[in-house]
Amino acid sequence: MVRVAGGTDDVPHPAGTENPMTLRTDALTASIRYEGSARSLQLDAPTAAALTPFDGTASAAGDGHVLTGPLSTANALALQAAFPSLRPQRISDHRTSVGTGDRTGLATLGQARAFAAEGTGVMPVLAQQSIREMDRLGRSARSVMDDAVFGLVEAGWNRGFGADCDHIKTTEGIDRGLDAGFVMFTLDPGDMVADVTAGVAPAEAEALPWDQLEDSLADLKARYVGTTLDVGHSQITITEQDVLTAAVKYGRAVVESMRLYRHTLDNAQHEVEIEFAVDETKWLTTFFEHFYLATELTRLGASWSSFAPRYVDGFEKGVEFRGDAEELRSNLAAHHAIAEQFGGYKISLHTGSDKFSIYPLCAEATAGLVHLKTSGTSYLCGLEVVAAHDAELFSRIWDVSRASYARARASYQVSADEERTPASLAGVDLLELIRSDDARQILHVGYGDSLNATDAAGAPLHDRFLSVVSAHQEGHSEVLAAHIGRHLAPFAAVPAMR
Numbered sequence: 001m002v003r004v005a006g007g008t009d010d011v012p013h014p015a016g017t018e019n020p021m022t023l024r025t026d027a028l029t030a031s032i033r034y035e036g037s038a039r040s041l042q043l044d045a046p047t048a049a050a051l052t053p054f055d056g057t058a059s060a061a062g063d064g065h066v067l068t069g070p071l072s073t074a075n076a077l078a079l080q081a082a083f084p085s086l087r088p089q090r091i092s093d094h095r096t097s098v099g100t101g102d103r104t105g106l107a108t109l110g111q112a113r114a115f116a117a118e119g120t121g122v123m124p125v126l127a128q129q130s131i132r133e134m135d136r137l138g139r140s141a142r143s144v145m146d147d148a149v150f151g152l153v154e155a156g157w158n159r160g161f162g163a164d165c166d167h168i169k170t171t172e173g174i175d176r177g178l179d180a181g182f183v184m185f186t187l188d189p190g191d192m193v194a195d196v197t198a199g200v201a202p203a204e205a206e207a208l209p210w211d212q213l214e215d216s217l218a219d220l221k222a223r224y225v226g227t228t229l230d231v232g233h234s235q236i237t238i239t240e241q242d243v244l245t246a247a248v249k250y251g252r253a254v255v256e257s258m259r260l261y262r263h264t265l266d267n268a269q270h271e272v273e274i275e276f277a278v279d280e281t282k283w284l285t286t287f288f289e290h291f292y293l294a295t296e297l298t299r300l301g302a303s304w305s306s307f308a309p310r311y312v313d314g315f316e317k318g319v320e321f322r323g324d325a326e327e328l329r330s331n332l333a334a335h336h337a338i339a340e341q342f343g344g345y346k347i348s349l350h351t352g353s354d355k356f357s358i359y360p361l362c363a364e365a366t367a368g369l370v371h372l373k374t375s376g377t378s379y380l381c382g383l384e385v386v387a388a389h390d391a392e393l394f395s396r397i398w399d400v401s402r403a404s405y406a407r408a409r410a411s412y413q414v415s416a417d418e419e420r421t422p423a424s425l426a427g428v429d430l431l432e433l434i435r436s437d438d439a440r441q442i443l444h445v446g447y448g449d450s451l452n453a454t455d456a457a458g459a460p461l462h463d464r465f466l467s468v469v470s471a472h473q474e475g476h477s478e479v480l481a482a483h484i485g486r487h488l489a490p491f492a493a494v495p496a497m498r
C-alpha cells in the first residue's frame with residue numbers, strides 16, 4: 001500500500017530537510033534531501049533489510065534505519081522495485097493524457113504539482129524525451145527515467161505516470177527506450193513521407209515496394225476508389241487520384257512504420273504502447289490520408305493508442321496557436337471521427353506548449369480522446385529562475401541561443417526573428433524578454449547549443465544551469481506548476497463535459 005504524505009506526517013525528518021514530500025510503503029519511506037543545490041535520496045525503514053537494495057550510507061536511527069544515497073540509476077531501479085507507482089504505466093488506459101517532457105531533469109516536481117492541482121483525471125507523461133533531445137544534452141534514456149523517478153519521490157506522486165520515448169526513427173532508439181523501461185514508443189516514419197501534395201503519376205505508385213506492403217496497386221485501388229469516407233461533419237468520395245497520392249506520399253512510411261513497430265513488439269520484455277507520428281512533415285495529412293494510414297497499418301497487423309497527423313498550420317514552438325481556430329476544430333473533429341472508426345485511439349497534439357486559446361476546442365473536438373505533448377517550455381520556466389538568480393548566466397545562454405538561432409531554427413517550426421530581439425541585455429526586463437514570442441522561440445530552440453557551451457572560465461553552462469535551478473527548486477517548481485497547470489485545466493474539464 002503506497003500512501004502519499006506531506007510534511008505534517010509523523011515521520012521525523014533529518015535536519016537540513018524542509019518538510020519534504022515522501023513516498024511510503026509499510027516497509028520504506030523515501031524522500032529527496034537538499035543541501036544547497038546538491039540532492040540526495042533519503043530512506044527510512046523499520047528494518048535494515050529493506051535498505052539493502054540501495055546504494056548509500058546506512059545507519060540505525062531510533063527504532064529504525066536510515067540511508068542517505070546518491071541519485072543514481074541503481075537507486076532509481078531499487079525505488080522502482082519497491083514502489084509500483086514509480087514504474088511507468090500505459091497511458092492508453094486513460095482517455096485524456098498530457099506529456100510534459102523535461103529537458104533538464106529538474107522539472108518533474110513542479111509538473112507533478114500541476115497535475116495534482118489542475119490535472120484531475122488527466123494521465124501525466126512525466127518522462128518524455130525524443131532521441132534528438134537526449135542526444136543534444138548527452139542524456140541517456142535511463143537518465144531521463146531516473147530524473148523522473150526522483151522527481152516523483154520529491155513530489156510524493158503516487159498516482160502513476162507514463163514514459164514516452166518520443167519521435168523514434170531508428171531501431172537503435174527503440175532499444176535505448178526499451179532498456180530504460182519506457183512504455184510508450186512514438187514511432188516516426190516522417191523521413192519516408194514523400195514530398196507530394198497531389199497530381200502524382202501512376203508510375204510513381206507502381207514503383208512502391210509492393211512486396212513489403214504485402215499488396216498490389218490493383219488491390220489497393222479496389223479497396224478504396226469510389227468508397228465514401230465519413231468524417232462526421234462531411235462525407236468524402238474517394239477518387240483514384242486520392243488513393244495514388246496517399247500511397248505515393250505515405251506508402252513507404254507504412255513500410256517504415258511496420259519495421260519500427262515490429263522491432264518494438266519483438267524486443268519488448270514489458271508491456272508497451274505505440275503512437276505513430278507524422279506531424280513533423282511538410283504537408284498536411286488529409287482525412288483520407290489518415291484513413292489510408294490507419295487502414296494499411298491495421299491490415300499489416302499494427303495496433304496503436306495514439307496518432308499524430310500533420311495538422312493545419314499554426315503550430316509553432318512555445319507560442320500561442322497562430323492558425324485559424326475554427327479550421328483546427330473542424331480538422332480535429334474529422335481526425336477524431338476517423339480514429340473512432342478504428343476502435344478509438346487518441347489524436348496526439350504535438351508542439352502543444354503555450355497554446356492556451358485552443359485547448360478547450362482540442363478537448364471538445366476529440367471528446368477528450370486526446371494526448372497533448374508539450375516539452376520545451378518547462379525549460380523556459382527554468383530560465384526564469386536563472387534570470388532571477390544568475391543574470392550573468394542567463395546573459396550567456398541568451399548570447400549563444402541568439403547567435404545559433406539562424407541554424408537551429410531549421411529543425412523547428414518557428415518564425416522568430418532575432419533582429420527583433422536585443423543583442424545586449426543591459427536594462428532589459430529579463431522576465432518580460434523570456435515571455436515575449438521572439439525570445440521564447442530563440443531560447444526554446446537554442447537549448448542544445450547554449451547548454452553545451454561554456455562560460456569565460458570554461459565551466460559548462462549546463463552544470464551551472466542545473467546548479468542554479470536546483471538551488472531554487474521550490475521557486476522553480478512554483479513557476480512550473482502554474483505554467484503547466486494552465487495547460488492542464490481545459491483537459492481536466494473534459495470528463496465533466498461528457
Ligand SMILES: [Zn+2]
Nearest residue numbers: 279280350351
Ligand atoms: Zn512531434
